Amino acid sequence: MKGKVLQLLRDHSNEYISGEKISQALSISRTMVWKYIDALRKEGYDIIAVSNKGYLLKGEVDSLSEHGIQARLDERSIFRNVVYQPVLESTQQLAQQLLQEKEKNGQGTIVIANEQTGGRGRLGRDWHSPKNTGVWMSIILYPKLDIRQTPQLTLLTAVAVVRAIEKITELDVHIKWPNDILINKKKVAGILTELQADPDRVKSVIIGIGLNVNQTSFPEEIKDIATSIAIEGNKGYKRIDLIEAILFEFQWLYEVYLSKGFSFIKPLWEARTTTLGKRITATTPRDVITGVADRMDDDGVLLLKDDEGVIHRIYSADIKILHD
Amino acid sequence: MLKIQEIRELINLIDQSSIEEFKFEQNGSKVTIRKQLKSQLKNQVETTRVVAAPPTMNVNEQGDIQQVAVNEVSNQKEETKEAAVKGNENYHAITSPMVGTFYVAPSPDSAPYVAVGDKVKEDSVVCIVEAMKLMNEIESEIKGEIVEVLVENGQLVEYGQELFLVKPE
Numbered sequence: 001m002k003g004k005v006l007q008l009l010r011d012h013s014n015e016y017i018s019g020e021k022i023s024q025a026l027s028i029s030r031t032m033v034w035k036y037i038d039a040l041r042k043e044g045y046d047i048i049a050v051s052n053k054g055y056l057l058k059g060e061v062d063s064l065s066e067h068g069i070q071a072r073l074d075e076r077s078i079f080r081n082v083v084y085q086p087v088l089e090s091t092q093q094l095a096q097q098l099l100q101e102k103e104k105n106g107q108g109t110i111v112i113a114n115e116q117t118g119g120r121g122r123l124g125r126d127w128h129s130p131k132n133t134g135v136w137m138s139i140i141l142y143p144k145l146d147i148r149q150t151p152q153l154t155l156l157t158a159v160a161v162v163r164a165i166e167k168i169t170e171l172d173v174h175i176k177w178p179n180d181i182l183i184n185k186k187k188v189a190g191i192l193t194e195l196q197a198d199p200d201r202v203k204s205v206i207i208g209i210g211l212n213v214n215q216t217s218f219p220e221e222i223k224d225i226a227t228s229i230a231i232e233g234n235k236g237y238k239r240i241d242l243i244e245a246i247l248f249e250f251q252w253l254y255e256v257y258l259s260k261g262f263s264f265i266k267p268l269w270e271a272r273t274t275t276l277g278k279r280i281t282a283t284t285p286r287d288v289i290t291g292v293a294d295r296m297d298d299d300g301v302l303l304l305k306d307d308e309g310v311i312h313r314i315y316s317a318d319i320k321i322l323h324d
Numbered sequence: 325m326l327k328i329q330e331i332r333e334l335i336n337l338i339d340q341s342s343i344e345e346f347k348f349e350q351n352g353s354k355v356t357i358r359k360q361l362k363s364q365l366k367n368q369v370e371t372t373r374v375v376a377a378p379p380t381m382n383v384n385e386q387g388d389i390q391q392v393a394v395n396e397v398s399n400q401k402e403e404t405k406e407a408a409v410k411g412n413e414n415y416h417a418i419t420s421p422m423v424g425t426f427y428v429a430p431s432p433d434s435a436p437y438v439a440v441g442d443k444v445k446e447d448s449v450v451c452i453v454e455a456m457k458l459m460n461e462i463e464s465e466i467k468g469e470i471v472e473v474l475v476e477n478g479q480l481v482e483y484g485q486e487l488f489l490v491k492p493e
Contacts, residue, residue: 122457124431147421148483151456178456193458199421199465285425285478298340300456301423311329315455315480316425 001028005036009047009057018054044132046214046236059214059236062132064114064243072244078108078251079139087131088113090120091138092194092208098140099196099204109140112243119210121190122316127210128219133228135211135239135246142204143258147197150205151300152262154179154193156253157207159268161189163253164245165211169233177275177293177302177319181211185274185321186227188212209246213239262298270296275319280304282317289314290322331355416466417474417486424455426487428477436477438488442470450488453481468492 004026008017022033037055041047046059066084073079088094091111098109115131129136143153158179165173165181165188174182181189189211196203212228214236230236256264270276273296281290282304291306302314338346338357346357420426428436428451438450444464453460472489475481 120431122454122459123427124434147460148423150460151422151424151458154456154458191457195458195460196463197421197460198463199419284480285427286480297336310327311333313329313332315423316457 001026001032002036002039005033006040006045006057009040009045009055013057016050016053016056021054046132046216046230048216057236058216058230059238062214062236062238062240064112064239068240069110069112069243072240073247077247078254079110079247081109083109083111084113085111086114088116088136089118090116090127090129090208091136092120092192092206093118095138095140095206095208096194099206110247111138111140112136121192121210127190128222128226129210130215133215134213135209135242137209137211137243137246139207139209139250140204141207141254143202145202145258147195147200147202148299149262150193150195150197150202151178152257152265153205153207153254154191155262155269155300156257156265157191157193157209157250159265159272160250160253161191161209161211161246162272163249164242165189165229167245167249168237168241169229171229171232173272174274175269175272176321177273177296177314178300180319182274183227183229183232187225188227188229188232211242211246213237213242262300266296266298275302275321279322281320281322282312282314283320284314284317289317293319414492415471415489416468416492418450418462418464418466418488418490420453420462420481420483420485420487422453422455422460423483424453424458424460424481426475426477426479426481427452427454428473438470438473440470440473443493444468444470444490462487464488464490466490466492 005022008022008025019030019033023030037047037049044063045057048056048058050056064084066082069082069084083094083098085094091113095109095111098111113136116127116129116136119127119129119136121127155178158175158181161181162173162175165171171183173188176182179191180187189209192208194206194208212226214230215228216230217223218226253265275293276295278293279291280293281288282302289304289306289312291304291312294303294305294311296302304312304314306312334346335357338359344359348355430452438444438448444450445467446463446465448464449461450464450470451462453462468490470488471491474486474488481487
């Protein structure tokens, strides 16, 4: 019966179908309809319910698996090792553990979870990562880079994620310095990178990507600042398509970066940023500085010109774009 | 007179260029920026065994900036002095491998990675330096005891800046 409910929803993929209609068509009670809808949602089907309209299947089951991800990577991929877990505290945490087990994490290991119970952002902030909804992924790399160049990788990753979303959707996607991904001024993806290094040498880099794909709502405290590509695109998307696109974009950008340097990546970043030229407030642990985001230098540092004309070099801050 | 930010900007630009010396004069103020070549410094570094330090500025009483040494390795004398101040013991300094924001803990609500008196091993994480959302987990690199935390949480640290003093074991 659950399958029949799903079939009906699929047959009405462009319009809402009321609970009453489903109940009549299948000769089951409204309560049973609701129960099946609920069960399908728990399996990961993205079904929205709007009062007076009914149900709409926005996203089909999009279950992730190790072999499913492997199947999307061709023989040229640098991502040779896929680790998939249904539930993790965070993919960054498992990636950190894998670093200790050398044999399990060759160059280009990726860790993906269907759900994170303790997904985190900068400074230990929570990253809401419910099951079946987003791309929660960490990439382990061992780049031969000077430590001082490594922040550039976070900008490169932002370009890769934007290009991937543009490839799969028709949406306008922007970067807020350094690497928040925004659609309609709301955050759709965040990137957090952790570096392990000796004083003179990079040992490993773990790039964490959280991309909101099929969420239809967000908790109260972030609903005004967070969005998903399903909300913005008004339909569901397959996470596996986005994972494939992100890894593809990341790989070629990374290879070009290693051979040609940041000068190739920087204009791609600049072309997609909404920060430069805007009046912004940068909140650093020590200061709150308001001014115009003048430019980004070759290391990725944001140059913020305050009202006295003084240029501040911003290495880390919460950026708020004013009068946007 | 140039603002300190503008001078920083200049240092960065010159540092990345092949310019060895730069002079600027305006309304009686003079700025001279001179790079020391690595080769000239190499011997000194090997004998003093001091890690890199941030660029220094010497400003005389007239406010003229006489010299700004810009190099990956500079300022050995002052570092030696600082170590001497700490007494006779030979403390090891943990330095920052990049410019960024210094954090004592992984999040504002967490306990610091280390405090004065804590024992550390070579691979103990002692702090984070952040730039562009890249969190660099700085390891002690030496076994010993933390005797001093030289910078404050949230402070911007320079490349080569000393962060902790460790009494080696």
